[in-house]
Structures are given as C-alpha cells and as structure tokens.
Amino acid sequence: MHRVVVLALEGVYPFELSIPVRIFATAASDRGEPLYEVLTCSLDGGPVRTNADFAVAVEHGAEAVPTADTLIIPPFGSGPEEEQDWFPPPLAEAFERIRPGTRIVSICTASYVLAAAGLLDGRPATTHWNQADRFQRMFPQVDVDPDVLFVDDGNVLTAAGVAAGIDLCMHIVRRDHGSEVANRVARRCVVPPWREGGQAQFIERPVPESTAASTSATREWALGQLHRPIPLTELADHARMSVRTFSRRFRNEVGTTPGQWLTQQRVELARRLLETTDLPVDRIAEEAGFGTAASLRQHLIATIGVPPSMYRHTFRTGDPAHHPGQVPAS
Template sequence: MHRVAVLLLPPVVGFDAAIAPTLFGSAKDTDGSPLYELVTCGLTAGPVESTTGFDLLPNIGCEALRTADTVVIPGTRYPPARESGALPQDVRDALALIRPGARLVSICTGAFVLAAAGLLDGRRATTHWQFADAMRRLHPRVLVDENVLFVDDGDILTSAGLAAGIDLCLHIIRQDQGAQVANAVARYCVVPPWREGGQAQFIDRQMPTPDDYSTAPTREWALRHLDEKLTVARLARHAKMSARTFNRRFREETGQSPGAWIRSRRVDRARELLESRDLPVDEIARLSGLGAAGNLRHHLRRGMGMSPSSYRKVYQGA
C-alpha cells in the first residue's frame, strides 16, 4: 500500500495538517479498502504546537520518513525556515531519511521547508500568494509562481495556501488512482472535484451588485450537457449575459476561458468513463463531447502520456 507520511513542524497550520490525512485517508477501493496508509510524524513523537490554539500528537517520530512513498509538509511558521531560510541539523537529518524516488509535497508555507533544504532550487514552485515575496527574498533560485493553485513538477509538488492543498491532494489521487476515486473523495469531503492547478490563487473583486451574476449555475448546467455543442454564445444565453460579459466573468471566476474549461471537463468525463464503463472508445468520445476517438486519443496522450486503451488497462485492470 502506498504510504503517505505527513511531517508536522511547529507551529504547524492546523487546517493544512488535516488536509492530507483527510483526503488520502478517504480514498477507497471498490471494496471499501483504503488505498493509502497514512502516518503523521514529527521530529519526535511528542506533541506538535499548531498556529490555531491546539497541539497535534503525531503517530510516530521522523523515522516514518524512511518508508514513505509520499512525504507531505503542511504549512508551518517554523522560524528557521520562515525567517532565516536555513534549517537546523535535526530537520536536515530528518529530511535525509526520505528515500530516493519518494514524492515530496508541500502545502502552503510548507514550501519554505523544501526550499530551505535546497530541494526547490531551479524548479518552479508555489506557496501562499501573501508570502511569495518572502520566498523570493530567502530563496532567489526558486522559480516562484504565486499565480497558480498548485505546481506539479513531477517528483515535487507544491500548493498555494490553505484550500489549494485540497486541490493538490485531489490532483495526486486522480493521478494515482483515477478520476473515479478522486471524485468519490471530493464528494465525501463536499468540495469541487477539481480546480485546475493553473487557476489564479487570488482574484481581487468587488462585492457583486444585483446584476453581477455568477457563471457557476451555467457551469453546473454545462457539466450535464458535455455531449452537446457548447459555444460561448449558448453558455452566455443560459447565464442571461452578453457573450462579452460572460467571457470576462468566467475568466474571473475560474482563471480559464470557457473553451479551455469545457475541454478539460470533457477529458475528465472521458477518463471517468474509461475507468468505469466497457464502452468503445468512439462512444466514450461521443458521450464526453470530444467528438471522435482521434480527438480523445490526442488529449489523453498530451495530458496522461497514454492511449485510451492503455489508460483503461491501468485504471480498470482490463
């Protein structure tokens, strides 16, 4: 079983510390068995102070990092990482226990720990937008991008603040276990099943006026009609907006154009159908709104590096 170790460094952000155990712990196989083994660890097995008025008691000390397949570092105000950018020897020794090939994940300001260890040098990464300048100042070799929800750089993944950690964990579960499992976790946690990693972290908008309607109802409607022709004009009519207003509002709320958002949702639908249904590829392309099998193959190869048949074998065991 894939082992996830969550390393708590004091004072840890309480919300961030709960994200990985909650989401990975909710990922279940079709028979209800867990797909991940979760452990929380500290530098020792003693209580870890949080930023929100309570202490957390990890399962074990840092020796858990030796056997972890994925190591998650939640947001923290750990002074050496946040103020000087240099880690004390005990933290360096703990990180040195992580085996080669293990996946490293940070949530919010947990990225400061990875950066202080030199693991983000020359790599693109993100953190909470409010602390991006501090990251640049302490670690000028890190390619900081505060305009995204998360960055997937292969073996190292970083997320923006707080709830963006949920988006990153769902992304990882989707990559590991497929769309069906990730969607089930999202439903259990009562959160959206996806927000694109490239979506803007922070959009400074005024409070809506009575005629300043959201595109959310239209997006929900579109998900039920992905197999139909969904032009901007049709979406705007459903939202009772002009096409120009709809386009602007859509980008403000999602960080994407309507066309890009629809295309991503269609690929997600196709992936879910490949995992759960034994339908011909042509039929899956039609039901997901991608039209032809060739279009589905193109998008899967570009996004996942595999054909529809290979994807089905990986996630359905067919």
C-alpha cells in the same frame, strides 16, 4: 500498504496538518480494506507547537521519515517569510534520510521548505497566491504558477493555500487508485472530488457591479452540451450577457477563460468514460466533444501526459494490470 508520513514542524497550521490523515485514512478498497497507512511525526518525537493556542502530541520522530512512501509537509511558521529559516540542520538531516523514489508533497507555504532544499529547482510549483511574488523573488530558479490549486510534477507535488491541500490529496488518491475510490472518499469527507478552476478565482479583486449576475447557471447548462461545439457567443447568449461581460465575469468566478474551462470539462468527461465504460476511444472522443480520437489523444497528452489507451490501462476499475502508484506523471 502505502505509507503516508506527515511531518509536523514547529508552528504547524492545525487545519492543514489534519488534511492528509482525513483524506488518506478514508480511502478503502471495494472490500473496505484501507489503502494507506498514515503516520504523523515531528523531528524529535515530542509535542509540536502549532500556530494556534495549543500544541499537538505525536507518537513518532524523524525515524518515520525514511519509512515513507509519500512524505507530506504541512505549512508552519509565524514570522516574515524572508526571515524564516526554512531548512534548519535538523530538518536537513531528516531530508537526507528520505528514501529514493519517495513522493514528496508540500501544502501551502511548506513549498518554501522544498524550494530551500533544492527540490524545486527548474521545476513547476505553486504556493499560496498571496505568497507567490515573494516566493518567486526568494527562489527565482523555481517555475512558480500562482493560479493553480496544485502542481503534480511526478514525485514532487505542491499545493496552494489551505483547502487546496484537500484538492491535492484527493488528486493523489485518484492518481493512485482511480476515480471510483476518490469519489468514495469525497462523499465520505463531504468534499468535491475535483474543483473547477484554480486559486486565481480566490484572489482579491474589486467587483465593479455589486449585483453582477453569475455564470454558474450557464456553466451547469454547458456541462450537458459537451458533446457538441459551444461557441462563446452561445454561452454569452445563454447567460444573457455580452461576450465581453460574460468573459470578464467568467474569469473572475472560475479563474480561467470559458474556452479553457470547456476543454477542462471535456477532458474530465473523457477520463470518466475511459475509467468506467468499454466505449471505444472514437466514441468517447465524440461524447466528450473532441470529435476525433486524434484530437482526444492530443488534449489528453497535453493535460495529463498520457494517451487514452495508457490512461484506461492504468485507471480502469478492476483492471488487473493496474498498479497503484506507478502512474505516469501528469
């Protein structure tokens, strides 16, 4: 069984600490068998002070770290980020015990730990949007993307702030076991299996019109039209807005452009069809609005790093060749 070890450090944020056990402990096979074992540990095996008005008791110490298949670091600390020692000797000693091939995950500002350890040098990563500029100044060798909810760079993954930890854990379940399992987890935990857009939609911005109309109805309508081209003018007409107003409000609400969002939705539809149907790739390309198999292949490789045939081979429900965890990095 895949073991997830959650390392609680002094000043840990309680909400984020609880995310991995809630998501991974819910994941089960069709027969109800658990797919993950989740352990929570501290560096010394003793109670851990949180950033709230209570401490948490854990049953494991740093000896659990080298047993991890996936190691998750929730955010912690309560002082200015520049003054925090993000990689003190006891933590460095624990990291030295991580087995080669272990998947390492940070949630929110725990990305500072991975950066301080040198694990993000030359790699893409994210953190909470209001820390992104400071993070980039402290670690200029990291390719910081402040707009996304999470970054999957193979065996090192980083999530943005707070609930983005849920998004990343759901992504890991889907990456390991496919959409059907992830959707079951989402229903049990009453969370979306996949959220639209990135954290850019949560960044504080002035809203010029207090009664501004939403683009949500048009987005819902567009999801039923993915099989055909949908020009920006048609989206704006449906929302009864000018193209300029629609584009601005769409980006404010979703965090991306209408064209980028449509491509994301087409890719997600294609992934679902590859996972759950026997339709030929050419037909899936038509259903998802890509037109040709070549176009679908191009977009799937650009988005998740693999062609349709390999994606179907990896994620197709019930495929005996599927080996959880051996998924090409997206």
